[in-house]
Amino acid sequence: MNNSSAYSQSPYQQDILAADYEQTTLSFAADEQGPVIATLVRKKASKQTSKAVLYIHGFLDYFFQTQMAEQFNQHGYDFYALDLHKYGRSYRTGQTFYDVRQLSEYDAEITAALEIIATEKHHHIVLAGHSTGGLITTLYAAHHPNHPFIKALWNNSPFYDFNTNIFKKKLALPRVSALGKRFPKLKFPSELNPWYTKSLHKDFYGEWDFNLNWKPTHYPKVYLSFIHAIYEAQKEIHMGAKLTIPALIMHSHQSKNPKRWGTEVQNSDVILSVKDIEKYANKLQGDVSVMTIKNGIHDLVLSAAPVRAEVYQNLFTWLKEKID
Template sequence: MITQSHEYKPDVLGAGYEQLTLNFPDDYDGKVTATLVRKKADQPTQKAVLYIHGFIDYFFQKEMAEQFNQHGYDFYALDLRKYGRSHLAHQKYYYVLNLNEYDAEITEALNIIGQEGHSSVVLSGHSTGGLTSTLYAAHHPKHPLIKALWCNSPFYDFNMPLWKKKLALPKLSALGKRLPKLQFPSELNKWYVTSLHKDLKGEWDFDLEWKKKTYPKVYLSFIRSIYEAQKEIHTGVQVNIPALIMHSHKTTYPKKFNQDAQTTDVILEVKDIIKYGNKLQGDLTVMTIQNGLHDLVLSAPPVRAEVYQKLFEWLALKDL
């Protein structure tokens, strides 16, 4: 196999991490870039993983990358357009009109991974990235590289009462088509980032500009783009590769910082993940992680150790 080299530069995560800027045609806001981050395994391998972060997020989970490296995978992650490393001064953070906009960087990243000598890719996504990666896998059933899908608490439904889903969401989505820049209360639990960051009440070091402590309002364009993508998921899309859907054991809504904020999903309703995860068609495994946070790989040490054990056991079982 002939491999092609690309001009990576050192990444903010330090030794062994490299980044590559991906350029795309201008969109409705102007210049657009995405960023591919790479961490290679110690030994040459044809296996790789491509990770896609969630909303108000970016790639910083070094332990996850190194776990994949230790199990014989080169690790790649995307910072999507208008997120993290890819955000440009003229752009509104996280602004999107349709989740399919991200197909361009996922496709380009996969092309690069293939050019760099890989024949097998685990496509992975967390939260909104789990929704995006599921739909990408469903829309590209014959992609030559994608051999498995691993979703970490995918955003398969909005976490809100049924009456809001039935009455408010369709109206907000319709309004979002006409007034995409209108903002609406996000209702995100304020304790989530607090439970993670080392300077607050967690153990992780990340950039609080790129992954903000609070985000009180979202653009209606985001609500519309998610709603339209979820409608497709809710019909039960076909996924032609083995898929592993992981989620916490329960959802809570802490009003003050407490143990629930450190041992449950405070962002999405896990019952929705289970319901719609099980509607996917194909070789599917939906798995509960006891005491998991919304981002399962940021949970307490014994919890995330179980995540990795179960993940790599599953990949071995599927011969991936």
């Protein structure tokens, strides 16, 4: 993707979620697959506010977590979410879903979203991310230490390391990443737990409704380009990236890799290692709080009702202490 910050913005229109959600399309310079599009979704609080949040989704994902938006609204924040290019609302026919060579490709659309949010009279912005989005937001905050409007960072199970054994981390991953730089279209087994998305969707075992074309239940192989982009980005986290804003990093109390359906799917992170998240969150330099959520799943805000209630209580208590 062309990393130029030049973009055009369409007028807001009603979003796919509900009448009180709006979306605007951000168009950037085309790449080899055609138009590069990002989609900014917003839901305004009932009263005018100078506070806002910008949420970045994870891999195989897009924004659909309406309860999270409502919680931010109830606590006096206008809510914004970005569907990154080639994800969700931003995907266009003929493109490769989730295609990326380096995570800095997303900087232009995050910067554009922040500009729009600031133009809409917000000067206290919380940057938030889940999983891969948490890795992206951490690095964005580290690379923009003097941003005038970003006041805090909240990450929900950020992708700070690959969930694999020490042998693969030390020997295999560097080689696979190097291969991904040269041959980005090669594929590699994803090793993603097959029960995760089924545990969420109402048509299987969950309570949520979302587009299974945009967040699929099955994704057996991943492009090496993605592995390369993540691996290179994680190096900076592992060295202890420096943050100049307060950060809250949340994760479940346990990770599991169940082979069949059971309670472990519903009370564990079955995608990432919580020990890795904790280890590398604690290496970040700055005012960083690391918090364990008992019985949380990978996307903590989609956990069982009592668990996600704890997530929100802790989050807004922390925000009140740090920036309100």
